Amino acid sequence: MPEVEQISSQINAPVSLVTGAGGFLGSHLVDRLLLEGHQVIGLDNLCTGSLENLDNAMSSNKKFKYFQTDITAAFILPDLKCDxxxxxxxxxxxxxxxxxxxxxxxxxxxxxxxMLDMAVEHNAKFLLASTSEAYGDPQVHPQPETYWGNVNPLGERACYDESKRFAEALTCEYHRCYCLDTRIIRIFNTYGPRMQINDGRVVPNFICQALRGEPLTVYGDGAQTRSFVYVADEVEGLLRAMFYENTSGEVINIGNPDEYTILEFAGIIARLCKVELNVVYKPLPPDDPAKRCPDISKARVLLGWEPAISLELGLAATIDSFVHKLTR
Ligand SMILES: NC(=O)c1ccc[n+]([C@@H]2O[C@H](COP(=O)([O-])OP(=O)(O)OC[C@H]3O[C@@H](n4cnc5c(N)ncnc54)[C@H](O)[C@@H]3O)[C@@H](O)[C@H]2O)c1
Structure with missing residues (x-):
């Protein structure tokens, strides 16, 4: 299998289109693709993303083009064949x-x-960023890709879980009906610089509360578990899933199998932020999963991928970025 570093030299002037380019993960992917020598087209309507995330890409690289657009509306790619x-x-x-x-x-x-229609038109390889939430509140642990999940189709999370499950099913149909070269990545909790301060996820919540000297909010009793993968590892997994040859039609978990209870995680954040651990408890939101942990055997075999960056190292970089955000 080729190493990711060698890919840019194997492909002549590849063109990548990234939807959600102004988001947390999308902007890190854009930066990495530019490093790999791709021409990159970023699409975003900025409903949750920010142009600031694309500062690097915009300022330093002529190979990056950005279009502010809502991808639910028709969009025609000007003058470029996309790969x-x-x-x-x-x-x-x-x-x-x-x-x-x-x-x-x-x-x-x-x-x-x-986006699938565009991939058919351009004969482009397609990657869908799906989610571990496709497994809902799982009854199998850890979750392999073969597990069908336990999702409440009427609950408050269904707008996300069920629409991602629909996106997966649609992607599979384009693979079957049009022989489109697709892969679906079920992304598990990813963290790192450029996360929004107020997006309600546990990593920015805990870090911002600790840095502000506030107690850390724990929903439920804190015994629920989560696993966390650093953004550079996640992006590496996405690249391998797109570029390696044996991934067409596959669905692959990319996440970190190291599990922490939310209370343990609160303790780690407090220690790294050098504050005493203080916790306030609030009721669990509806359908909050008790356990979430990827089985990454498939990623190991197909992609030779597993997380490389330790939680301490990843959190240190993330905390630095939040210190910078909060003091601006
Ligand atoms: N970060 C994680 O831990 C995680 C976990 C599982 C799955 N994912 C998946 O990865 C992807 C990126 O997540 P993220 O954490 O970077 O989120 P994010 O909110 O930071 O980024 C999403 C981006 O999509 C853009 N967007 C949304 N609707 C759009 C539309 N109609 N047209 C154009 N742009 C639109 C937003 O403005 C934003 O920039 C998502 O598909 C998400 O479901 C992320």
Missing amino acids: FIWHLASPASPVDYRRLSIETMLVNSIGTKN
């Missing part, structure tokens, strides 16, 4: 997808259809 479509656009945090519930369902349904 790879990375479909990341979608609100991703519970706060965002509750606030934008119908928009979330539309970007994952109509937006996904539009």
